[in-house]
Amino acid sequence: MGRLIAISNRTAADASARAGGLAVAVWESLTSTGGIWFGWSGNIVEGEVGEPDVFTDENVEFVTTDFTEAEHDGFYLQYANRVIWPVFHYRVDLAHFGNTDFDTYAGVNERIAGLVVPRLKEGDSVWVHDYHFLLMGDFLRRGGWQGPIGFFLHIPFPSPEIFQALPEHERIARAMCEFSVLGFQSKTDRSNFVRYLVENYDAVDEGDGWIAVFGRKIRANAYPIGIDAEGFAKAAVSERATTAATRIGRFLGGRNLVLGVDRMDYSKGLPQRFEAVGKLFDHFPATRGVVSVTQIAPPSRSKVEEYRDLRIQLDELAGRINGDYGDLDWIPLRYLARSYDRRELAGLYRIARVCLVTPLRDGMNLVAKEYVMAQNPEDPGVLILSEFAGAAEQLSEALIVNPHDTYKVAETIYQALEMPLEERKARWTKLRDIVVAQDITWWRHKFLDDLSTDLT
Numbered sequence: 001m002g003r004l005i006a007i008s009n010r011t012a013a014d015a016s017a018r019a020g021g022l023a024v025a026v027w028e029s030l031t032s033t034g035g036i037w038f039g040w041s042g043n044i045v046e047g048e049v050g051e052p053d054v055f056t057d058e059n060v061e062f063v064t065t066d067f068t069e070a071e072h073d074g075f076y077l078q079y080a081n082r083v084i085w086p087v088f089h090y091r092v093d094l095a096h097f098g099n100t101d102f103d104t105y106a107g108v109n110e111r112i113a114g115l116v117v118p119r120l121k122e123g124d125s126v127w128v129h130d131y132h133f134l135l136m137g138d139f140l141r142r143g144g145w146q147g148p149i150g151f152f153l154h155i156p157f158p159s160p161e162i163f164q165a166l167p168e169h170e171r172i173a174r175a176m177c178e179f180s181v182l183g184f185q186s187k188t189d190r191s192n193f194v195r196y197l198v199e200n201y202d203a204v205d206e207g208d209g210w211i212a213v214f215g216r217k218i219r220a221n222a223y224p225i226g227i228d229a230e231g232f233a234k235a236a237v238s239e240r241a242t243t244a245a246t247r248i249g250r251f252l253g254g255r256n257l258v259l260g261v262d263r264m265d266y267s268k269g270l271p272q273r274f275e276a277v278g279k280l281f282d283h284f285p286a287t288r289g290v291v292s293v294t295q296i297a298p299p300s301r302s303k304v305e306e307y308r309d310l311r312i313q314l315d316e317l318a319g320r321i322n323g324d325y326g327d328l329d330w331i332p333l334r335y336l337a338r339s340y341d342r343r344e345l346a347g348l349y350r351i352a353r354v355c356l357v358t359p360l361r362d363g364m365n366l367v368a369k370e371y372v373m374a375q376n377p378e379d380p381g382v383l384i385l386s387e388f389a390g391a392a393e394q395l396s397e398a399l400i401v402n403p404h405d406t407y408k409v410a411e412t413i414y415q416a417l418e419m420p421l422e423e424r425k426a427r428w429t430k431l432r433d434i435v436v437a438q439d440i441t442w443w444r445h446k447f448l449d450d451l452s453t454d455l456t
């Protein structure tokens with residue numbers, strides 16, 4: 001394979017950002033083939049944007065651009081995060097359809113394509129990431145690039161009825177069909193996309209991922225993203241992990257830990273999860289005083305109003321549950337609105353008897369996979385997983401729940417706490433095997449192999 005050219009909103013230009021799943025995968029791919037990584041510098045400037053910042057780390061060149069205030073607002077805060085994000089997570093009710101934000105969104109896609117095209121050489125493969133750049137394939141083609149372009153969507157692709165709520169759905173879908181290979185997290189996402197094309201544009205699903213549409217052939221497949229499974233298992237027994245586990249152990253005082261770890265986002269189902277915890281203590285009195293629920297949820301996108309509202313809602317719910325059930329020596333639900341080092345998280349996962357991963361919608365959900373890899377094989381904990389997380393397609397040995405059914409979630413937490421060691425081990429072994437087999441390296445090979453055998 002020739003050079004790889006990656007495009008994503010945020011890059012891993014800062015070495016400390018190479019710890020997350022996507023950043024690790026893209027960085028490893030780029031260092032193995034050599035290449036360029038384009039994205040936003042993270043800076044917002046008044047007035048005009050200047051020349052991009054270009055620098056090299058190992059054999060990877062970074063080309064990052066600042067955003068103007070108008071771009072940061074219209075592209076990032078509005079269209080990407082207040083239109084596409086809610087609609088793709090089935091929350092049309094939360095979408096804000098402004099008059100000009102789509103134009104700004106398209107403008108940023110076009111401007112970045114304009115930085116990419118002159119730097120492309122024959123033999124290069126372009127790999128575009130996520131919902132910020134749905135139009136990138138179209139602009140790269142308009143700029144004259146005819147080589148392979150892969151696209152990977154990290155978030156769900158909604159059912160056609162929901163996608164059509166986007167006023168610009170046709171423009172977006174046509175642009176997406178300019179990519180040579182389209183990657184989705186799950187089979188459900190892939191089939192939603194294909195169903196939309198079949199129902200609206202007489203596309204034909206020709207099998208083996210190939211789709212004939214708009215007079216050409218593209219490939220669309222599910223490539224469920226994985227984690228650095230071995231690395232995470234090691235992190236869970238590192239000194240930093242053990243120290244974090246000891247610290248929380250002092251707080252627990254021998255109680256069972258039920259843990260949640262999520263970015264504070266309305267897609268993660270946190271209010272419903274808190275309600276389920278209330279019902280656990282209500283309907284299963286044996287858990288009172290002996291179970292402690294800790295939710296770690298660092299605030300994200302706090303400039304967006306819906307996220308500020310969520311924070312208020314969670315503060316109220318946690319306060320009410322602790323007020324109703326807490327006692328002098330017991331805090332039933334603790335919620336920590338901050339980030340932790342990945343090794344510290346791994347240590348917390350390892351001692352958690354139960355992990356709650358109950359999003360209302362999620363592209364994949366890497367926390368579920370991290371929890372599995374952090375377990376002690378001799379005494380593994382139990383994963384409770386929403387049927388609406390992409391991870392549920394692979395991790396069917398978890399206890400699968402509907403996060404809206406809060407009584408059932410409460411009952412499932414109780415079932416998990418009572419689960420005999422033999423059953424815990426049997427379920428965990430199957431989960432571990434799949435997370436190891438389909439790890440981050442497997443994912444990138446699966447995607448890039450398809451991209452390199454593309455017919456473009």
Ligand code: ADQ
Pocket residue numbers: 020021022154155225261262263296297298338339340341342345362363364365366367370
């Ligand atoms: P996210 O929505 O961010 O990602 P997720 O897959 O769960 O969701 O990844 C979150 C990552 O952040 C995990 O690696 C987790 O360890 C870390 N994290 C969470 N809380 C943290 C905390 N308090 N401190 C430190 N780290 C924390 C998007 C999509 C997902 C998709 C991923 C990857 O929304 O569906 O799985 O991209 O494709």
